[in-house]
Amino acid sequence: NAGVTQTPKFQVLKTGQSMTLQCAQDMNHEYMSWYRQDPGMGLRLIHYSVGAGITDQGEVPNGYNVSRSTTEDFPLRLLSAAPSQTSVYFCASRTTGDTGELFFGEGSRLTVL
């Protein structure tokens, strides 16, 4: 009963380094998304995907890349990390349809020095 699994849970990077946050879901959900959570700002959508091979930008996409080669996986890539990307990142998935409940992973805390 895994649901949405994110790795790693914690990561420290230096400015300019690259890394990938992994996200996998086992619920056969078409829709997957990445949010970042910052104090006082709630959750902001970075990128989302409505199915394999289809991705789109959210509210704050700059500095992040995504791809969706399978239904299960939706990795988030930081090509050149900046201190402004220090945040907690959440992956979430749901079925399609506007009443679908979002299922969240436990989060990945990223610190960029």
Place this chain on the structure above:
Amino acid sequence: GDSVTQMEGPVTLSEEAFLTINCTYTATGYPSLFWYVQYPGEGLQLLLKATKADDKGSNKGFEATYRKETTSFHLEKGSVQVSDSAVYFCALMGAQKLVFGQGTRLTINP
């Protein structure tokens, strides 16, 4: 664009007190509305939802009614417990995406 505004926190109450967390929204049409809860160290999980005007969502003693006249979806609970301490997020379903409010941190003291 679509947006959600929640009452600012943090909110601190004593056990068995009455809780209200205000939420108002701006959106085109009549979107589905949600309350999510985040316990310490965890991801968000759905608390309750309402999909059309005048619907009441309820779960674990919490309730919220979809009021299109006032574009509001206030969260209420008659008697809070220490275990309700968490961050609460109001959200609406826009085009293909959930739009969240900034969250309200709730602390319940015994």
